Structure formats: C-alpha cells, structure tokens
Amino acid sequence: MTDSETYTALCDKIDQSLMVEDLMTMISIPSMNPFQQEVRKGYREEEMAEFYCDRMSDLGLEVGSREVVPGRPNVWGVLKGRSNGRSLMLSGHLDTVGDENYPDAFVPRIKNNRVFGRGACDMKDGLASYLEVVRVIRDEDIELKGDLILTGIADEEDQMIGSKDFGKRGPWADYGIIGEPSDMKVCSAHKGQVGYLVRSLGKAVHSSRPEDGVNAIEGMMHIIEALKALQQKLMSRDAHALCGHGRCGPSVIRGGTIVSTVPDYCELEIDRRTLPGETREDVYAELNSLISTVVQSHPQFRFEIEGPTIDVLPLDVPTDNPVLNSVLGVIRSITGNSAEASAFPGGTDAPHFGFPTVIFGAGTLQQAHSMNEYVEVGDMMVATRVYLCAVLDLLYRT
Ligand SMILES: [Zn+2]
Incomplete structure (x- = not known):
C-alpha cells in the first residue's frame, strides 16, 4: 500500500x-x-x-x-x-x-x-x-x-x-x-495580549468647589485620549503579514464615590493586543511614555501603573x-x-x-x-x- x-x-x-x-x-x-x-x-x-x-x-x-x-x-x-x-x-x-x-x-x-x-x-x-x-x-x-x-x-x-x-x-x-x-x-x-491597570490619583473635595481639588476622572480622560492617539500610531505602523496591526484600548473603568465629591481615584484597565516581536516590557515602556506626555501638559495629575494584569504571548x-x-x-x-x-x-x-x-x-x-x-x-x-x-x-x- x-x-x-x-x-x-x-x-x-x-x-x-x-x-x-x-x-x-x-x-x-x-x-x-x-x-x-x-x-x-x-x-x-x-x-x-x-x-x-x-x-x-x-x-x-x-x-x-x-x-x-x-x-x-x-x-x-x-x-x-x-x-x-x-x-x-x-x-x-x-x-x-x-x-x-x-x-x-x-x-x-x-x-x-x-x-x-x-x-x-x-x-x-x-x-x-x-x-x-x-x-x-x-x-x-x-x-x-x-x-x-x-x-x-x-x-x-x-x-x-x-x-x-x-x-x-x-x-x-x-x-x-x-x-x-x-x-x-x-x-x-x-496576537498576544498584555493588560495593565493605570491608576489616576487626584484630590477629593466637595464638588461645589472643584477648583480646590484634582478630579482623578478628568485625569483619566487625558489617558483615554492619549490611548486613542496611540491606536492611530499602531495603525500607521507596518502590518504583520497574518496578524495585521497591534491594538490598544480601555476595557474597564472604575472611579468616584458619590456625586457630591470630586473623585480622588480612578482606575482603568487597558487591553493591548501585541504583534509577534512585541513584549510586555515594550508595552510597559509605551504606557510610561504615554503617561509622561500627559503629565507634561497636565502636571496636577498623578498616575501609577500596575501589572501586567494579563500576559499572553x-x-x-x-x-x-x-x-x-x-x-x-x-x-x-x-x-x-x-x-x-x-x-x-x-x-x-x-x-x-x-x-x-x-x-x-x-x-x-x-x-x-x-x-x-x-x-x-x-x-x-x-x-x-x-x-x-x-x-x-x-x-x-x-
Ligand atoms: Zn478554547
């Protein structure tokens, strides 16, 4: 046979x-x-x-x-x-x-x-x-x-x-x-998947006088804007023959306590889909530089990064x-x-x-x-x- x-x-x-x-x-x-x-x-x-x-x-x-x-x-x-x-x-x-x-x-x-x-x-x-x-x-x-x-x-x-x-x-x-x-x-x-959690830290005050506080959710809005810009950048890079382009975006957001308080805390889980060759260290560095850029133009906000919360190669x-x-x-x-x-x-x-x-x-x-x-x-x-x-x-x- x-x-x-x-x-x-x-x-x-x-x-x-x-x-x-x-x-x-x-x-x-x-x-x-x-x-x-x-x-x-x-x-x-x-x-x-x-x-x-x-x-x-x-x-x-x-x-x-x-x-x-x-x-x-x-x-x-x-x-x-x-x-x-x-x-x-x-x-x-x-x-x-x-x-x-x-x-x-x-x-x-x-x-x-x-x-x-x-x-x-x-x-x-x-x-x-x-x-x-x-x-x-x-x-x-x-x-x-x-x-x-x-x-x-x-x-x-x-x-x-x-x-x-x-x-x-x-x-x-x-x-x-x-x-x-x-x-x-x-x-x-x-693609791989790398997740990081970004925390925005502000200052809580009575929301009738927001100018005395720092609104952590507003801080996070700048991060979300910067993520949109990063997504644009990823799309403009060379595509992988089979996987296409890398992706990033916000997946989970939590923050604030009651309506009458300026929130001093907000956290965001970011989903980053990596291409072959990209590592979690690359994603961490990318996120750090994104945060630095936000802080340069908005120095009242403070941010922390935690993770990776997920790391699939x-x-x-x-x-x-x-x-x-x-x-x-x-x-x-x-x-x-x-x-x-x-x-x-x-x-x-x-x-x-x-x-x-x-x-x-x-x-x-x-x-x-x-x-x-x-x-x-x-x-x-x-x-x-x-x-x-x-x-x-x-x-x-x-
Ligand atoms: Zn399965």
Missing part, C-alpha cells in the same frame, strides 16, 4: 460514535474557569482531568499529572515511539467559559448532526478527537517512531497558568497542534516549519481544497509551550463563547482525520 492508501484506510477506522460519546461525557462534566473566584466543584478542571486521565490510561498511554494550583491540574499521556523520532503534542484545554444565561449548558444534545453544550467546540471536541486518534493507532498496531503526547491544560480561558507551567516544566515535544475552534483554518500566528510559527506544512498538506489532500496559513483571532496556549505549535479545529470562536455552543459532527470527523494524518506524517512516515 502507498502511504496515502494507508492513511485513507486508517482514517476509515475513525469511529464517529465513540468520539461523540466521549465529547458528550465531557460536556456533562462542568469545568468552568473560576476566573479569579474560588476554585470549587463545577469551577475547576479536576473532574475533567480525572476523566481524561482515565481514558488516556484505558488507551494504554503513560499518564502524568501536575497541579498548577490546588484543584487545577495539567494532565498528559504519552504513547511512546519505538525510536528517537520527532515528537508531537496534541493539546487541548480542560476549562470552559461560564454558563451564565445558558440553560442546560451541561446537558449534551445532538440535533441536525451537531453536538450542543458548553465546551462542545471550545474545546472538548478536540480532546475527544485526540482520544480517537490514539485508539485507531493502538488498535491498528501502528508503530510510531517518536512520542505522541496528549495534553489537557488548565486555565486557558483566563490567565493561561496551565500552559505557562507546561512551558516551564514539560513534558515538551518537537511540534504541537491545538484543536481550538479555528473554523477549520490552519493558524500559525496570533503572541504566536508566529515560521512558514517553513514541518508541523505547519504537514497540517496544510494533509488538509489539501483530505479536502481537495487549497489551504493557507492564517492568524487565529484570539490568544491561545500555543506560544507558552516553547515549541512550534499550530492551531486547527472544528467550530468557530463565535459559537465557542455563545449561549448556543455546538460543533458540527462532520467538521469534527474531518478534524480528526487531519490530526491522525498529521501524526502519521510527522511520527510514522519520516
């Missing part, structure tokens, strides 16, 4: 019903990100991690886990290669966003060949696909040269403490794929990287369509791992955080074929 016939024969072994069953079981295990709140049942990754470890263990993987913080583990399973070939990680996050205003979020349902429920496409579908990839490889006695590693990562939806820990302590691989909902596009780049996998070209090649041969690398709209775990990782998965970000989350089973089947063929391409053939 030629390689392509072998691949096709193996892809035909993918069992849709097993995969959908795993997905539905995982949807029914709430693993909402606690988002800075208390870690508690339903709002932690532990129960999902236990299920995933059990399934990986059933499939004969060497399973490991490590708590990043109590109740929030990263887990992994290794299918050992028979020689020292390159290794590949298929990675997904264990957490989901919340269930506010989403009735029966954790009651999985199938309708019109779609699976509905919180986590359906973001991204318990990816985790289910990976299990099925391993099952096919095991059942068909395929011997891989290098290690295939599955991972379940904590806290993707908030601070990404899981993938940051993984990057520091491993296990690592030569390449990675993350099945985030990319609308079946192969994403090799995305940008991603930029080189165009000649084998994992990128393998996934693109596999998609072209499976779908017959042209496939090109593009940018993922949001941030992901990928840049924290420390090895080249691309993003490809069923579903879209619009469905992902909506109150009607679903994944098309047909797309999930295609994505699983792509993962399986990429594993064969990178770990079996070469």
Whole structure:
C-alpha cells in the first residue's frame, strides 16, 4: 500500500460514535474557569482531568499529572515511539467559559448532526478527537517512531497558568497542534495580549468647589485620549503579514464615590493586543511614555501603573516549519481544497509551550463563547482525520 492508501484506510477506522460519546461525557462534566473566584466543584478542571486521565490510561498511554494550583491540574499521556523520532503534542484545554444565561449548558444534545453544550467546540471536541486518534493507532498496531503526547491544560480561558507551567516544566515535544475552534483554518500566528491597570490619583473635595481639588476622572480622560492617539500610531505602523496591526484600548473603568465629591481615584484597565516581536516590557515602556506626555501638559495629575494584569504571548510559527506544512498538506489532500496559513483571532496556549505549535479545529470562536455552543459532527470527523494524518506524517512516515 502507498502511504496515502494507508492513511485513507486508517482514517476509515475513525469511529464517529465513540468520539461523540466521549465529547458528550465531557460536556456533562462542568469545568468552568473560576476566573479569579474560588476554585470549587463545577469551577475547576479536576473532574475533567480525572476523566481524561482515565481514558488516556484505558488507551494504554503513560499518564502524568501536575497541579498548577490546588484543584487545577495539567494532565498528559504519552504513547511512546519505538525510536528517537520527532515528537508531537496534541493539546487541548480542560476549562470552559461560564454558563451564565445558558440553560442546560451541561446537558449534551445532538440535533441536525451537531453536538450542543458548553465546551462542545471550545474545546472538548478536540480532546475527544485526540482520544480517537490514539485508539485507531493502538488498535491498528501502528508503530510510531517518536512520542505522541496528549495534553489537557488548565486555565486557558483566563490567565493561561496551565500552559505557562507546561512551558516551564514539560513534558515538551518537537511540534504541537491545538484543536481550538479555528473554523477549520490552519493558524500559525496570533496576537498576544498584555493588560495593565493605570491608576489616576487626584484630590477629593466637595464638588461645589472643584477648583480646590484634582478630579482623578478628568485625569483619566487625558489617558483615554492619549490611548486613542496611540491606536492611530499602531495603525500607521507596518502590518504583520497574518496578524495585521497591534491594538490598544480601555476595557474597564472604575472611579468616584458619590456625586457630591470630586473623585480622588480612578482606575482603568487597558487591553493591548501585541504583534509577534512585541513584549510586555515594550508595552510597559509605551504606557510610561504615554503617561509622561500627559503629565507634561497636565502636571496636577498623578498616575501609577500596575501589572501586567494579563500576559499572553503572541504566536508566529515560521512558514517553513514541518508541523505547519504537514497540517496544510494533509488538509489539501483530505479536502481537495487549497489551504493557507492564517492568524487565529484570539490568544491561545500555543506560544507558552516553547515549541512550534499550530492551531486547527472544528467550530468557530463565535459559537465557542455563545449561549448556543455546538460543533458540527462532520467538521469534527474531518478534524480528526487531519490530526491522525498529521501524526502519521510527522511520527510514522519520516
Ligand atoms: Zn478554547
């Protein structure tokens, strides 16, 4: 048999019903990100991690886990290669966003060949696909040269403490794929996200005599104006080939106490979307210089910077990287369509791992955080074929 016939024969072994069953079981295990709140049942990754470890263990993987913080583990399973070939990680996050205003979020349902429920496409579908990839490889006695590693990562939806820990302590691989909902596009780049909090300090007085005080909210108005100017500047710089331009803007503002008092305090959370090559230190310096300019023309105001309150790295996998070209090649041969690398709209775990990782998965970000989350089973089947063929391409053939 030629390689392509072998691949096709193996892809035909993918069992849709097993995969959908795993997905539905995982949807029914709430693993909402606690988002800075208390870690508690339903709002932690532990129960999902236990299920995933059990399934990986059933499939004969060497399973490991490590708590990043109590109740929030990263887990992994290794299918050992028979020689020292390159290794590949298929990675997904264990957490989901919340269930506010989403009735029966954790009651999985199938309708019109779609699976509905919180986590359906973001991204318990990816985790289910990976299990099925391993099952096919095991059942068909395929011997891989290098290690295939599955991972379940904590806290993707908030601070990404899981993938940051993984990057520091491993296990690592030569390449990675993350099945985030990319609308079946192969994403090799995305912007980073750096958040800082700026505090404006003024002087509180009775608001009938504002001239005696310093209005901290007015101070912040100058910062917001300066941010608009910075945004203009970012748009005038050279665009990144896939990510476009960097962005910045105000996301949260708090300040003042009662209407009759000139506020002495205001704080603003600033969202800065960075391009590959820009660091949090660059953002800090940029913000400092913006504040200095404001203070020069308005010396009555004082400002402080705190943070970073969020720090997600940008991603930029080189165009000649084998994992990128393998996934693109596999998609072209499976779908017959042209496939090109593009940018993922949001941030992901990928840049924290420390090895080249691309993003490809069923579903879209619009469905992902909506109150009607679903994944098309047909797309999930295609994505699983792509993962399986990429594993064969990178770990079996070469
Ligand atoms: Zn996700």
